[in-house]
Amino acid sequence: MLERLEIHNYALIEDCAIEFPDGFTVITGETGAGKSIILGALSLLLGEKTEVQSIRSGQKSATVRASFALTPPYPSNLVAYLEREGISIEEESLIVSRTIKNSGRSSVSLQGRLSSRSELAAIGKELLDISAQRDHQSLLSGANQLAVLDTYGNCTEEKNAYRSAYESYQALKAELEKKKQQLEQSQKEEDFLRFAVDEIAKIDPKVGEDDQITEQVRVIASYEQIHESLSSAIRALHEGEMGASALASLALARTQIMNATKADPSLDEYVSRLESATIEIEDIYESIRDYRSSMSYSEEELDRLQGRLASLQRLKKKYGHTIEAVCSFYQESQSRLNFTEEQEIWLSKLEKQIAGAADLVESKAQILSEKRRNAAQILAFQVEQKLKTLGMKEAIFAITFAQVQPGPQGIDEVSYEICANPGIEMRSIKDVASGGELSRIMLAVKTSLSESDAVPTLIFDEVDAGIGGSVAISVADQLVNLSHSHQVIVITHLASIASKADTHLVVHKEIRNQMSYSMIRSVEKEERQKEIARMLSGDDSSSESLGHAKKLLQTRRS
Numbered sequence: 001m002l003e004r005l006e007i008h009n010y011a012l013i014e015d016c017a018i019e020f021p022d023g024f025t026v027i028t029g030e031t032g033a034g035k036s037i038i039l040g041a042l043s044l045l046l047g048e049k050t051e052v053q054s055i056r057s058g059q060k061s062a063t064v065r066a067s068f069a070l071t072p073p074y075p076s077n078l079v080a081y082l083e084r085e086g087i088s089i090e091e092e093s094l095i096v097s098r099t100i101k102n103s104g105r106s107s108v109s110l111q112g113r114l115s116s117r118s119e120l121a122a123i124g125k126e127l128l129d130i131s132a133q134r135d136h137q138s139l140l141s142g143a144n145q146l147a148v149l150d151t152y153g154n155c156t157e158e159k160n161a162y163r164s165a166y167e168s169y170q171a172l173k174a175e176l177e178k179k180k181q182q183l184e185q186s187q188k189e190e191d192f193l194r195f196a197v198d199e200i201a202k203i204d205p206k207v208g209e210d211d212q213i214t215e216q217v218r219v220i221a222s223y224e225q226i227h228e229s230l231s232s233a234i235r236a237l238h239e240g241e242m243g244a245s246a247l248a249s250l251a252l253a254r255t256q257i258m259n260a261t262k263a264d265p266s267l268d269e270y271v272s273r274l275e276s277a278t279i280e281i282e283d284i285y286e287s288i289r290d291y292r293s294s295m296s297y298s299e300e301e302l303d304r305l306q307g308r309l310a311s312l313q314r315l316k317k318k319y320g321h322t323i324e325a326v327c328s329f330y331q332e333s334q335s336r337l338n339f340t341e342e343q344e345i346w347l348s349k350l351e352k353q354i355a356g357a358a359d360l361v362e363s364k365a366q367i368l369s370e371k372r373r374n375a376a377q378i379l380a381f382q383v384e385q386k387l388k389t390l391g392m393k394e395a396i397f398a399i400t401f402a403q404v405q406p407g408p409q410g411i412d413e414v415s416y417e418i419c420a421n422p423g424i425e426m427r428s429i430k431d432v433a434s435g436g437e438l439s440r441i442m443l444a445v446k447t448s449l450s451e452s453d454a455v456p457t458l459i460f461d462e463v464d465a466g467i468g469g470s471v472a473i474s475v476a477d478q479l480v481n482l483s484h485s486h487q488v489i490v491i492t493h494l495a496s497i498a499s500k501a502d503t504h505l506v507v508h509k510e511i512r513n514q515m516s517y518s519m520i521r522s523v524e525k526e527e528r529q530k531e532i533a534r535m536l537s538g539d540d541s542s543s544e545s546l547g548h549a550k551k552l553l554q555t556r557r558s
Contacts, residue, residue, distance in 0.1 A: 001487035002128060002457045003093070006065040009056040010100075011037045018505065019522070023544025024483035026498045027491045027520075034518030035491050038507070039461055042066075042130060050100045057515075065097040068127050075126030075454070081119055087111045093346035096120070105298075128457035131442040139416065139445055142428040143299050146372075146414050151400065152449055153375025155368060162364040162410055169357040176350050183343040186336055193333045196319060200330040205323050212313045215288075217305050223297040227338035230292040237285040243257075247285065250278045319534060365411040372412055373401060379448055386444035386478065387418075391471030392437065394422050397444075416445070440467075440475065447478050450485040457487040464494040476500040495535040499552035504528050529553060 005018045012034050029035050042062045055062040070092045097109040108115045237246045254274040261267045298489035320326040376399035384397040396419040404413045417426040429441055476497040483486050492498055510517045523531055532549035
């Protein structure tokens with residue numbers, strides 16, 4: 001509930017702090033004293049648009065701050081915001097602040113953290129509701145009317161069942177659309193992919209094959225050069241003329257050193273080393289000789305290898321810069337072709353699932369709609385009966401239904417309608433012109449929903465417009481009943497309503513140094529009696545008015 005409201009430099013209010021206890025509070029005062037300023041300040045905390053003109057003359061900014069006492073479970077939008085921002089509620093209290101600057105900008109603070117106007121609006125509507133002349137009336141919204149009906153009819157279980165079915169249905173539809181898009185894209189690529197797969201499969205490239213063939217081609221193309229070079233090397237090693245080959249020279253050197261060892265045995269080491277060198281040279285000679293013998297030149301093989309290499313180069317140019325990339329593209333293309341075939345089968349199954357999900361949504365929607373319609377009849381009857389006690393004896397109230405396409409809230413669109421006077425057609429309450437009638441309709445609905453309406457603080461303005469006598473007493477009684485389950489704040493001009501309140505606040509205007517100031521104070525006992533007397537006759541000093549006021553206060557809860 002609203003605990004404290006602080007207003008600084010807003011309109012005619014310079015500095016004001018108002019304490020709001022639980023129960024039923026009235027705000028009274030002469031016309032023009034500034035009662036509407038308090039409503040305007042509260043509207044700012046509901047995310048209403050700001051006006052620079054509302055800043056007190058001569059000031060650069062205006063600030064409205066409020067503290068709310070909270071009891072678990074906390075409002076859903078508030079919980080979501082606190083979790084997102086990592087803020088905790090200390091001592092079950094929430095501080096909300098909004099500042100308007102003369103530049104036209106405004107800032108919002110929730111629990112000391114900067115926030116946005118949209119977040120303030122979402123949270124504010126869960127904390128308080130203002131029923132004033134077109135200011136902020138939650139029940140004028142079709143979505144809120146449906147939410148109120150669901151709360152009143154205790155439709156939570158049916159709504160959850162429907163929403164679960166609906167969300168599953170929507171998820172399947174989204175999956176179907178995604179699969180269709182993928183299939184459409186795959187089908188557009190199918191001809192190209194099949195051609196690519198066939199072309200690559202026909203050539204059947206192997207990783208590293210292009211490098212191997214390149215080397216083979218290079219060798220074959222250099223056949224004559226290699227053969228001549230090897231022949232020269234063979235001659236140099238073994239077939240040199242006149243014993244000039246390397247092996248002949250080594251043999252001669254070995255023989256000469258052996259002769260020398262007869263005179264100098266220390267040279268025997270070189271004989272052994274020459275023997276080793278001779279063996280190594282002979283092995284090299286035989287290996288080169290055998291390699292030359294194995295060499296052959298085939299024009300056909302060269303053409304085949306060059307053709308194969310050209311095919312591989314063509315694949316790399318079209319499908320990847322390397323054979324590895326070509327093979328990867330081949331595997332991916334095969335998978336996508338297989339996916340296309342599997343998708344068609346999957347789509348058929350998915351469409352059957354969607355048909356079943358749609359039937360389930362329809363079934364759950366009908367169950368929810370039936371429960372809503374039953375609850376609507378009872379709620380409409382209760383509201384209509386309360387309206388009769390609120391001076392609208394001929395009023396007819398109804399909740400009408402229109403079926404719409406399945407959505408997150410079901411298949412129902414509801415409208416709260418009223419016929420205030422005989423001979424006039426039923427109209428939506430949002431089209432009701434009279435602010436007083438609208439406030440009484442709101443009061444009737446609120447009292448009917450007193451056990452199920454989750455908004456803790458209800459504020460009424462002009463609830464007494466156009467009424468008096470016994471009707472005013474009935475309105476007061478309804479407000480008292482409503483205050484048993486909600487914090488009720490009422491701006492009124494009627495003493496019969498003001499006298500029933502638990503707390504009485506009076507707004508008055510002072511002029512100091514040619515400046516106007518709106519002030520507000522709580523009145524009790526004699527001061528309250530004088531204010532009630534003023535409301536009764538405009539004279540707060542006559543004994544008759546004071547006596548009547550005293551009687552009203554003494555019997556306010558009788």
